[in-house]
Amino acid sequence: MIKLSKPHIDDASINSVIEVLRSGQLVHGNECASFEIEIAKYLGCKECVLVSSGTAALHIALQSLDLGTNTAIIVPDFTFPATANVVALQNFRVVNVDVNLNNYTISIDALKNVIENWRGPEKIKAIMPVHEFGCPVDMECLMNLSKEYELYVIEDAACAIGCIYNNKKIGTFGDMGCFSFHPRKTITTGEGGAIVTNDDKLADKVRRLRNHGIDYKNNKINFVEPGWNYRLTNFQAALGRRQLADLDNRIQRRSELTRYYCELLESVHKSGYIHLPELINGHSFQTFMIVLDERYSRNKVINFLKDKMIESNLGAHSLHSLQIYNNTNYCPVGGFLYRQGLALPLYEQMTKEDVQYVCNNLVECLYSDEVLSNE
Numbered sequence: 001m002i003k004l005s006k007p008h009i010d011d012a013s014i015n016s017v018i019e020v021l022r023s024g025q026l027v028h029g030n031e032c033a034s035f036e037i038e039i040a041k042y043l044g045c046k047e048c049v050l051v052s053s054g055t056a057a058l059h060i061a062l063q064s065l066d067l068g069t070n071t072a073i074i075v076p077d078f079t080f081p082a083t084a085n086v087v088a089l090q091n092f093r094v095v096n097v098d099v100n101l102n103n104y105t106i107s108i109d110a111l112k113n114v115i116e117n118w119r120g121p122e123k124i125k126a127i128m129p130v131h132e133f134g135c136p137v138d139m140e141c142l143m144n145l146s147k148e149y150e151l152y153v154i155e156d157a158a159c160a161i162g163c164i165y166n167n168k169k170i171g172t173f174g175d176m177g178c179f180s181f182h183p184r185k186t187i188t189t190g191e192g193g194a195i196v197t198n199d200d201k202l203a204d205k206v207r208r209l210r211n212h213g214i215d216y217k218n219n220k221i222n223f224v225e226p227g228w229n230y231r232l233t234n235f236q237a238a239l240g241r242r243q244l245a246d247l248d249n250r251i252q253r254r255s256e257l258t259r260y261y262c263e264l265l266e267s268v269h270k271s272g273y274i275h276l277p278e279l280i281n282g283h284s285f286q287t288f289m290i291v292l293d294e295r296y297s298r299n300k301v302i303n304f305l306k307d308k309m310i311e312s313n314l315g316a317h318s319l320h321s322l323q324i325y326n327n328t329n330y331c332p333v334g335g336f337l338y339r340q341g342l343a344l345p346l347y348e349q350m351t352k353e354d355v356q357y358v359c360n361n362l363v364e365c366l367y368s369d370e371v372l373s374n375e
């Protein structure tokens with residue numbers, strides 16, 4: 001079976017985890033401290049706070065802003081629902097905005113339109129752009145808009161570590177950036193995540209929220225506010241450090257494989273059977289998603305490929321298409337990507353022959369009547 005994705009864990013990483021397990025220092029250790037410094041250095045920002053998942057990162061990043069009641073937050077319609085769930089869990093209103101068909105990230109025109117025509121009753125206080133699948137959002141336009149309307153920006157860079165926009169790493173443009181180290185992402189600690197920021201006060205606040213609301217002063221523990229336990233373990237951090245050291249190689253390899261996919265699928269793209277994403281500069285290639293033309297049933301395509309030992313799946317979700325968010329804005333592009341998007345296998349250890357095999361079978365599938373939709 002050619003899997004959709006495969007975590008990449010070498011023997012050196014495994015040994016580093018075993019070492020930490022033998023040491024007995026399972027939480028609050030040197031591996032965590034070093035991993036935070038190394039991430040901040042890699043991204044070129046001041047502070048990094050490790051947490052237990054990407055969702056935990058989004059949750060306490062949003063909570064740390066103390067936005068009060070009567071709050072609305074903008075998120076893209078096409079994303080993993082955790083982006084919206086953390087908004088709903090704060091009792092804030094989820095305001096979804098449609099995305100671009102060519103790169104799956106938030107449409108700046110649609111964003112402008114929603115902000116300019118907003119009539120409340122809640123006040124829009126922040127934007128959470130998602131660098132979907134590793135594609136950088138147009139951060140210059142987005143940050144200009146956020147300044148003009150005095151909105152906070154929390155970047156959901158959960159699947160985009162290593163992604164670059166205008167020579168600067170994604171996650172470092174907004175007030176805070178959130179990352180995930182789930183096994184589907186380019187580097188993994190099993191579960192895990194991080195918040196990065198250049199604001200010391202926000203970093204302190206996020207550190208407290210991660211650790212029961214504790215503030216250390218003069219070596220004394222003070223519980224200064226209610227907090228969670230969202231800590232990453234020391235052995236996970238050991239794994240993460242080895243993975244981070246290999247990140248740029250991984251992105252390079254993923255870039256080569258994605259470009260090869262696009263080359264092999266160019267003709268079916270040109271003939272209108274599928275739609276290929278634009279490979280924007282700075283992309284970090286976490287997932288490769290194509291879009292099937294409306295004539296196809298995605299489920300039938302997934303099953304066709306499964307019979308050829310190829311795993312594929314939907315790419316991401318569309319908020320307004322989900323029952324829990326069905327009172328949010330209708331977003332036609334997000335809905336279309338959710339229905340017809342098809343994520344294809346992508347991981348570093350894949351060979352070019354694997355990519356050929358996937359493409360040959362996909363093309364055969366697209367020419368077959370078996371996978372047409374009945375409607």
Ligand SMILES: *Cc1c(COP(=O)(O)O)cnc(C)c1O
Nearest residue numbers: 053054055080082158159180182
């Ligand atoms: C993976 C992902 C998340 C959730 O991260 P977890 O570590 O699984 O909690 C949130 N947002 C986006 C865009 C993601 O890709």
